[in-house]
Amino acid sequence: MAGAARRGGSAVYRSRDPIRNLRLRVRIQRVAPAGPLLPWVPPLAGPERPGRADRAADAGAGPLRVTAAPRAGAQRPPEDEAEEVEVGWQEKLFSQFEVDLYLNESACQTPLDWQYHEEIRKLEKAGGRKNCRIFTYTDHDRFTNLEELCQKVTDLDHEVPSYLVERMANVRRRRQDRRPVEASSLKSKIITWEPSEEFKKNNHVINTPVQTMYIMGDLGPYGKLGHREYENVLCTIKVDGNGVITVKPDFNGTKGAYRIELDGEKREVWEYTIENASAQVQPEEEEREQRVFRELYGRHRDYLSGLVGSDFEMPLPGTLRLLVNGEIVSAQGYEYDNLYVHFFLELPNQWSSSPFQQLSGVTQTCATKAVGWDNVAYFCYPFSVDMFYTQEDEDSLPQWPVLYFEVLSLDFWQRYRVEGYGSLVLPTCPGVHTLTIPTWRPVGLGPVAEMRRFFIGGSPELEDLTYIRIPSTFKGKRLSRFGFRTETTGSVTFRLCCLQQSRAFLENSALRQRMQSVLDRLGGFSQQSSVYNVLEAFQRARRRMQEARESLPQDLINTSASAVPQSLEP
Amino acid sequence: MAELHLIGQIESGCGFSERRLFCKWGLHAGAGWTLLAGAGAGQTHLDEPQAGEAAQWGHPLDLHLGTRGLQGWPRLLLEVWHVDTWGRRGLAGYGVCAVPSAPGCHRVTVVTWRPRGTRRQRLLGPGGPELRDPLGTATAATERFRLRTESAGTVRLRLGVVARHMARYGVAL
Numbered sequence: 001m002a003g004a005a006r007r008g009g010s011a012v013y014r015s016r017d018p019i020r021n022l023r024l025r026v027r028i029q030r031v032a033p034a035g036p037l038l039p040w041v042p043p044l045a046g047p048e049r050p051g052r053a054d055r056a057a058d059a060g061a062g063p064l065r066v067t068a069a070p071r072a073g074a075q076r077p078p079e080d081e082a083e084e085v086e087v088g089w090q091e092k093l094f095s096q097f098e099v100d101l102y103l104n105e106s107a108c109q110t111p112l113d114w115q116y117h118e119e120i121r122k123l124e125k126a127g128g129r130k131n132c133r134i135f136t137y138t139d140h141d142r143f144t145n146l147e148e149l150c151q152k153v154t155d156l157d158h159e160v161p162s163y164l165v166e167r168m169a170n171v172r173r174r175r176q177d178r179r180p181v182e183a184s185s186l187k188s189k190i191i192t193w194e195p196s197e198e199f200k201k202n203n204h205v206i207n208t209p210v211q212t213m214y215i216m217g218d219l220g221p222y223g224k225l226g227h228r229e230y231e232n233v234l235c236t237i238k239v240d241g242n243g244v245i246t247v248k249p250d251f252n253g254t255k256g257a258y259r260i261e262l263d264g265e266k267r268e269v270w271e272y273t274i275e276n277a278s279a280q281v282q283p284e285e286e287e288r289e290q291r292v293f294r295e296l297y298g299r300h301r302d303y304l305s306g307l308v309g310s311d312f313e314m315p316l317p318g319t320l321r322l323l324v325n326g327e328i329v330s331a332q333g334y335e336y337d338n339l340y341v342h343f344f345l346e347l348p349n350q351w352s353s354s355p356f357q358q359l360s361g362v363t364q365t366c367a368t369k370a371v372g373w374d375n376v377a378y379f380c381y382p383f384s385v386d387m388f389y390t391q392e393d394e395d396s397l398p399q400w401p402v403l404y405f406e407v408l409s410l411d412f413w414q415r416y417r418v419e420g421y422g423s424l425v426l427p428t429c430p431g432v433h434t435l436t437i438p439t440w441r442p443v444g445l446g447p448v449a450e451m452r453r454f455f456i457g458g459s460p461e462l463e464d465l466t467y468i469r470i471p472s473t474f475k476g477k478r479l480s481r482f483g484f485r486t487e488t489t490g491s492v493t494f495r496l497c498c499l500q501q502s503r504a505f506l507e508n509s510a511l512r513q514r515m516q517s518v519l520d521r522l523g524g525f526s527q528q529s530s531v532y533n534v535l536e537a538f539q540r541a542r543r544r545m546q547e548a549r550e551s552l553p554q555d556l557i558n559t560s561a562s563a564v565p566q567s568l569e570p
Numbered sequence: 571m572a573e574l575h576l577i578g579q580i581e582s583g584c585g586f587s588e589r590r591l592f593c594k595w596g597l598h599a600g601a602g603w604t605l606l607a608g609a610g611a612g613q614t615h616l617d618e619p620q621a622g623e624a625a626q627w628g629h630p631l632d633l634h635l636g637t638r639g640l641q642g643w644p645r646l647l648l649e650v651w652h653v654d655t656w657g658r659r660g661l662a663g664y665g666v667c668a669v670p671s672a673p674g675c676h677r678v679t680v681v682t683w684r685p686r687g688t689r690r691q692r693l694l695g696p697g698g699p700e701l702r703d704p705l706g707t708a709t710a711a712t713e714r715f716r717l718r719t720e721s722a723g724t725v726r727l728r729l730g731v732v733a734r735h736m737a738r739y740g741v742a743l
Binding site for chain 2: 304305307308309310311312313314315321323325326327329330338340358361362363364365366367368369371376377378379380381382383384386430431432495497498499500501502503504505506
């Protein structure tokens, strides 16, 4: 068996169909006994190349050909002995060796042996086996166990199986009875405090259940079948519980046949092919299956939309809905402890919100803690704002809502101090935005104001918070803050998830273009729609006219049409 | 109907003053939202970090939501608890986080806070005040001004968001 060339790598197939439908056709043929002068083929030959097969045949045709010595009474073997067998999944075909072995009742020990004994006797009665050289080892056979245990990885002569190999040998990756999930998951234990031996065997290694099958060839000389040393693995097939089929070597397909060169004195060469002979699915059957799946998925979709409801709330046409799921995350770097944030949203012209919408808020008073160099107050204050923008005229530059906020501190004596002012414009593009806004606070002139702030609390503060940006009372052309003194304080972190919704996106989404700004989209839409409306009105009028013309009595048109030429004729 | 898949995990909690921590979580959304598949609430195991200060949970989240509108965008409410060596349980922090609206994978750091107890409670460990109605107070946030809190630690989340049919209704995420 040592001379058997290792053939190719394995191929992996996937199938959702029941594995019992798998059938393989194996054809084995003796090409010719190789001459002794033939260079020895390295054992790592890949799938057979056709050129090499020709050469081997040529060499075999030489005068040095040695034929198998015929036994007395047996006829000469045919020149190219061939056999073809179709094997089903886990179908047992007995070898000559097994027939001889299991016919002997004293050799039968396990129930499986007895079962084979019965089957062989039945076969003998029916008139012999259909296979001669090709046979199989199924998942239950001892060979399958031994093969997996004795697999050598290196070419060391005395490779000793490691501890892990021995352990793994006990853990045949067989289809294990899955313990049913207990009905009350609360009562079932999550941890096994005293794992049993059986539990360890089952759970300490990967246990995707795998079933194995070997297709073997008895490549002994003619008439000397049934010797274990001439048995060769032609093909190994493994199937796991997920429908993954591993075939080693792969089906031949268009490739040339695989070749085995025996190591004995005669160095015989055998060629064999493996084909997938499973019955193919009929096209109409496949189509029916597809249809069933489609129907199933369709039903499921209907069921889900039945649970939720098929409609979806939409803004009015021509408006943009801006939904902000915001959060005041934290405030850091302030002088005093026990911070809170007061904020409100200013909606510019053309923006509106529902009357129940809350546009301002106050966080809790939070004591800070030191993180790195800073004192941080974690607010984790969520707010949600739903706003609508209606564009009235396209020329005006729209303004975006602004969030103003102030940070205040409250101390043990209930003195409160302004810690900082800041503002942010809501992001114009949808998505998640994390913004850290630095703040400032006004300072009075001279040290007295600061001392007052320290001892009795209170400090200069803004009368109108919109002064942070452009004051609401501002009317001039230049905004001057000359003479207004401030001091940089800490910063406030916001996280804003912005969502935009508009019917305009619906129209443009078909074009699949990434739009630069919402305004382009909105403006483009209103313009486009006006042209579109005109065109549609025109088409409608034209259709009505045509219809009217067709519905006219034919004779009326004819008479009028004929009347004109008649009048012209004379 | 538009759909939203939320797949991710509650990775870890760090920065808390206590060590043996676990986290209770729940997803809360408006009336238009329906949980189609997956668990909407859960609790991680109790983890005691041996090295470093972060309690690693690696708790899986996998939710499938269906919605009739954007109103009431889903939020995750996180409650971090600690258990001391005598088995006494105490609150470590509340946190809330809106599910990120943009599709993709997000690493979200949720900061937490807890109601501030008396000085005696702060010194003696567990037994600090807890919210009567965590859901209402932590997520709705309109009554927050009544509270005096202190900063607790942070919880790290990794959230993958997949939206479906949002574009069909003109929603830009």
